[in-house]
Amino acid sequence: MSATPQHHPSIEALLDYWLDDGDPAAIEAIDEHLMRCDPCGQALDDLVALGDGVRAAFRSGAVATMATDAFLKRVVGRGVQVREYRLPHNGSVNCTVAPEDELLVAHLETPLQGVERLDAVVTLSFAPDVQHRLEDVPFDAQAGEVLWLPKFDLIRNAPAHTAEVTLLSVDADAAHELGRYTFRHQPWPGG
């Protein structure tokens, strides 16, 4: 629904407006509406603040997420110090975090053609009975890899341990293992 003085834009429309997802006429209409409607302006302020919170949580390493190489290029382009590890299919790696690192990224090579839904299961050696399952992970089937961005603030302070990530292709009938990856973490020497 387009904004008019009488009709308040929805939260979705305000988000489209903020992210430049609307057509120019819709953006102009919301510009005009916001010039007279403080409740909608405050709703937009809330959305912007929420976006700031998401950005801050990501930049501080407080959330784990899956992403794509195209997104990683944007992050690097913004000057973020990224430590990357590339693991071949079913591969393993010795890994660490340097004091100057701001983000940790693992490229997990895996065949993704024909995959309908991708899940990831993460287990840590110091809590082997606990499985962290990430369901319906976004992926680019053409890329042939998945990017895992673990909780950086947790890993930075973690003792030596092993993390295992298992990628699963999930369809209506069952889950099939696509690949298994092992990270042998060591704290930064002297860190």
Add this chain to the structure above:
Amino acid sequence: MQALDTPVDGDSPEARAARRIAAAAPGEARDAEAELYRLLAPRARRFGLRHLRDAHAAADLMQHVMTLTIEQLRSGQLREPDRVLSFVLGACRLTVMDQRRGDRRREDLLERYADVLQIADLHVAPRFDHERVADCLERLPERERSVLVMTFFDDQPSEAVGQQLGCSAGNVRVIRHRGIDKLRRCVDPGRRAS
């Protein structure tokens, strides 16, 4: 759609304040100027944030537009004070275009009318506790979390995020909306679903 300069403006608090400024001797309607500033400065700042994507540039725009508006009202050059909202929106748009051209006039005006800027506090956007946001993000389904992170890292539209994820812009918008709705309700549990 009703335009900003339709008669409803004449009954608005903004128009009443504008009329008082225009009717008084220059600089004598300080209360009305403060009232107009209190009402319109946050809106001008919000416009600047949206179109300039920079908090300092938005604050500059706000100050420039408000000093220009008050000066025009004081001097009688804004002949229809009832249309003050329309004037402010137009000034915001022109200032954005000027800023993009690197125009110096904005800075000249700020120097000339710096005294007017003291009449009201700057509206500060609300902030959420970042730990709370992080905790709520962790509770989202992976796809929604990824889309929100990829969107808000540098405020990308759905088409750009879709290209990075290998899916359609429409799909991104659906996931984004679902995710932001859950996040809002988690961060502020008293909030209704949108």
